[in-house]
Amino acid sequence: MRQPSASRPDGAATTSSAARPTARPTEPEPLPWRTTRVVLWGIGLWALALALTLAVPALHAGDRSWWPWSCVAGIVLGLLGYSYVRRGRGNASDAL
Numbered sequence: 730m731r732q733p734s735a736s737r738p739d740g741a742a743t744t745s746s747a748a749r750p751t752a753r754p755t756e757p758e759p760l761p762w763r764t765t766r767v768v769l770w771g772i773g774l775w776a777l778a779l780a781l782t783l784a785v786p787a788l789h790a791g792d793r794s795w796w797p798w799s800c801v802a803g804i805v806l807g808l809l810g811y812s813y814v815r816r817g818r819g820n821a822s823d824a825l
Contacts, residue, residue, distance in 0.1 A: 768811045775803035 760767075779800035781790040789797050 764814050765811065768807060768814055772804055772807035772811065774798050775807060779804065 732755055781794045782793075782800060787793075
């Protein structure tokens, strides 16, 4: 198989992207909400979904018997995330 040529049709040589210096992207603006508040809202929504799936029998019967367990998993993972963020980790400014 033939290798592509290292020059453009107009005769100018191309450079690889690895050889060019890359500009650092601009930092994103911080969110106007606290991260712990967002995590608590997510846990609350998973709890609401759990209550709804347990209250409506059609949502947890038959092939949908795993739906309440996915809500429980969302709550548990949210609590783990809350404890992680609450201890000061998960802060975007410390990620670099």
